[in-house]
Amino acid sequence: MKYNLTHLKELESEAIFIIREVVAQFDNPALLFSGGKDSIVCYHLAKKAFWPAKIPFPLVHVDTGHNFSETIAFRDSLVEKDGAELIVGSVQDSIDQGKVVEETGFNASRNGLQTVTLLETIEKHKFDACMGGARRDEEKARAKERFFSHRDEFGQWDPKNQRPELWNLFNGMKNFGENFRIFPISNWTEMDVWQYILHENIDLPSLYFSHERDVFIREGVIYSDGEFMPKRPEEKIEKRIVRFRTIGDMTCTGAVESPADDLAKIIEEVAATRTTERGTRSDDKRSEAAMEDRKKEGYF
Amino acid sequence: MSDTTGYLDMELLRFTTAGSVDDGKSTLIGRLLYDSKAIFQDQMEAVEKASKRIGGEGEVNLALLTDGLRSEREQGITIDVAYRYFATPKRKFIIADTPGHIQYTRNMVTGASTANLAIILVDARHGLVEQTARHSFIASLLGIKHVIYCINKMDLVEYSQERYEEIKDQLDDFTSKLEINDIRYIPISALFGDNVVDRSKKMDWYGGSTLLYTLETVHIASDANHVDCRFPVQTVIRPQTTEFHDYRGYAGRVAGGVFKKGDEVIVLPSGFSSKIAKIDSFDGEIEEAFPPMSCTLLLEDDIDVSRGDMIVRVNNQPDVSQDHEMMVCWMSTRPLQLNGKYAVKHTSRSARCIIKEIRYKVDINSLHRLEDDKNIKMNDIARITIRTTVPLFTDRYQRNRNTGSIILIDESTNETVGAGMIL
Numbered sequence A: 001m002k003y004n005l006t007h008l009k010e011l012e013s014e015a016i017f018i019i020r021e022v023v024a025q026f027d028n029p030a031l032l033f034s035g036g037k038d039s040i041v042c043y044h045l046a047k048k049a050f051w052p053a054k055i056p057f058p059l060v061h062v063d064t065g066h067n068f069s070e071t072i073a074f075r076d077s078l079v080e081k082d083g084a085e086l087i088v089g090s091v092q093d094s095i096d097q098g099k100v101v102e103e104t105g106f107n108a109s110r111n112g113l114q115t116v117t118l119l120e121t122i123e124k125h126k127f128d129a130c131m132g133g134a135r136r137d138e139e140k141a142r143a144k145e146r147f148f149s150h151r152d153e154f155g156q157w158d159p160k161n162q163r164p165e166l167w168n169l170f171n172g173m174k175n176f177g178e179n180f181r182i183f184p185i186s187n188w189t190e191m192d193v194w195q196y197i198l199h200e201n202i203d204l205p206s207l208y209f210s211h212e213r214d215v216f217i218r219e220g221v222i223y224s225d226g227e228f229m230p231k232r233p234e235e236k237i238e239k240r241i242v243r244f245r246t247i248g249d250m251t252c253t254g255a256v257e258s259p260a261d262d263l264a265k266i267i268e269e270v271a272a273t274r275t276t277e278r279g280t281r282s283d284d285k286r287s288e289a290a291m292e293d294r295k296k297e298g299y300f
Numbered sequence B: 001m002s003d004t005t006g007y008l009d010m011e012l013l014r015f016t017t018a019g020s021v022d023d024g025k026s027t028l029i030g031r032l033l034y035d036s037k038a039i040f041q042d043q044m045e046a047v048e049k050a051s052k053r054i055g056g057e058g059e060v061n062l063a064l065l066t067d068g069l070r071s072e073r074e075q076g077i078t079i080d081v082a083y084r085y086f087a088t089p090k091r092k093f094i095i096a097d098t099p100g101h102i103q104y105t106r107n108m109v110t111g112a113s114t115a116n117l118a119i120i121l122v123d124a125r126h127g128l129v130e131q132t133a134r135h136s137f138i139a140s141l142l143g144i145k146h147v148i149y150c151i152n153k154m155d156l157v158e159y160s161q162e163r164y165e166e167i168k169d170q171l172d173d174f175t176s177k178l179e180i181n182d183i184r185y186i187p188i189s190a191l192f193g194d195n196v197v198d199r200s201k202k203m204d205w206y207g208g209s210t211l212l213y214t215l216e217t218v219h220i221a222s223d224a225n226h227v228d229c230r231f232p233v234q235t236v237i238r239p240q241t242t243e244f245h246d247y248r249g250y251a252g253r254v255a256g257g258v259f260k261k262g263d264e265v266i267v268l269p270s271g272f273s274s275k276i277a278k279i280d281s282f283d284g285e286i287e288e289a290f291p292p293m294s295c296t297l298l299l300e301d302d303i304d305v306s307r308g309d310m311i312v313r314v315n316n317q318p319d320v321s322q323d324h325e326m327m328v329c330w331m332s333t334r335p336l337q338l339n340g341k342y343a344v345k346h347t348s349r350s351a352r353c354i355i356k357e358i359r360y361k362v363d364i365n366s367l368h369r370l371e372d373d374k375n376i377k378m379n380d381i382a383r384i385t386i387r388t389t390v391p392l393f394t395d396r397y398q399r400n401r402n403t404g405s406i407i408l409i410d411e412s413t414n415e416t417v418g419a420g421m422i423l
């Protein structure tokens, strides 16, 4: 038993190995940073991977313009504290330039438009590898994806023809114009992430912790009130004690009612809960294969 | 699932499923997750809905818990590996549910290459079939130390002990030719859950453990190599700040052995020797570094070390050679080309190689050597020799998976086309 890592240490070690491999194999990598807990954990792992040197790649945030203000504030303070490089791709710019057309109606979301802005940002900065905090336990299409996920020159994923990925030998070779999406924490579960955050004492946006908020209910999902959130006449604003299990764009992220205001309580709640965290994400519920279809088009 | 105490010091077991198409691998994983309460309500509802849509009324199709791609659901087969996770109070598990169809063998190899244990399913009606043999052989080649044969669909053979014993004998006979030390047999019904998590009430004659109990208790701690010190350098860390002005660390993941401060080491290929000045990490100095730990080594002397080099102990060195003999599992629709050139990756080292010789192809069913058949096609297994442009630092695969594995890459498509295990 002496020379045995605990499972969290083993997952950490695997993620650090992959992040270092990315820097060694690619010319121009980036870390996609959403301000959510998974990308914050990836950022923390990247710091560990290169310490005491600085992280040798920029953070890229695709800003839908409909983010929670808490997310943006958190992002900016983290970047400032560590002196990291931040690149923002703006969905609003893509809309203004007429590259995408905004959805309308009550369930309108800019989540799908992100893909266009993401691909544009990748192209503009010539990123050949984008790391992200997606996990295989999140969703059934993600459960199928490799650590090194090859994308063709249109940014598309071909789920039926993925490269074999053997042992810890990652093949990042590619043709001109192609790129990779890389997922260092593929093998982590929601519980692993929370345990790690507790263990490592990692700062998170306040949205994850229980707080009072103006919300309204639509089809059983608790949405935050906000200026981008058109409401039907029957949808009444009320105050509730909530927190968020995942943080995406405001228009597609639902809250859960919860008194958990610290990490230990959140972990207890995660352990007892009977739904997946993406159960609060309306973007996955649009159809049975919503995630697979979005990924094929180049979504994260 | 609901117990978080002790979560921080749990052991991790990676296992894979294998066996022929329709033998019930995905159903078994679904059953294991379902009965160990690792399925969330919204996932279960989605699966119930999809089962109705695809199969009409009747049993919920638990295979849909892992068959997540549109075409998999349409065709009712697994195409690519799905990774699933669950934990019991005893252990944390990473499952790779792999496809049984011969066309997707390469995806099976992907799932199996990182596993400590393989569950090979056998349909009780059919017994040992070609894919059972192929997957057993691949599991043995891949150095998987523990194999559990689950004789599945016992419900379709009236839970017959006779039939079970018959298949067990068949498998015993076949596996005696393989290099797997720990082999076990369990009669199950994945569909109804017999002997998966709960003991079967229909098979009193079976005195052994359930599958879950076996997974929780199989001894895996000694599977890694703690003898031969190997540290492939991934990247060099040079902060070049005032605080860390002269810092020069070699970052990597220990591939074998146990490293300590003060160890006398030699750097390959240069042959320069030095001592370990410090084993460093973000969390502070590390006393002993062992697999699969990621860390940073600092040496006492200022010598030239870069990515692709390997730091090893002076008195225990790997083979340093440009010529390598290996078993290869071929994964491309374009056959292996004798005298063909391929890119290779081995630890953190990249090179090119030429295929010097194809010794023989293995007949999967009889395990005979086909010395006259040199036509190595997709899913074939062959013994070959290659010569690389630069020396590689290797150990036998059966001694160390990390330093004995190699991949071949087609330089025109950049696809990974071969999985090599050094002999």
Ligand SMILES: Nc1nc2c(ncn2[C@@H]2O[C@H](COP(=O)(O)OP(=O)(O)OP(=O)(O)O)[C@@H](O)[C@H]2O)c(=O)[nH]1
Binding pocket: B019, B020, B021, B022, B023, B024, B025, B026, B027, B028, B063, B076, B077, B078, B079, B098, B099, B100, B101, B152, B153, B154, B155, B156, B188, B189, B190, B191, B192
């Ligand atoms: N009667 C019976 N049927 C079973 C049992 N296990 C699986 N099946 C059925 O066998 C069929 C194939 O099951 P899958 O789990 O999809 O098989 P698989 O091994 O994952 O197949 P591939 O992944 O495509 O290789 C399904 O119709 C299952 O319901 C069992 O224990 N008893």
Ligand SMILES: [Mg+2]
Binding pocket: B025, B026, B027, B063, B077, B078, B097, B098, B099, B100
């Ligand atoms: Mg299957």
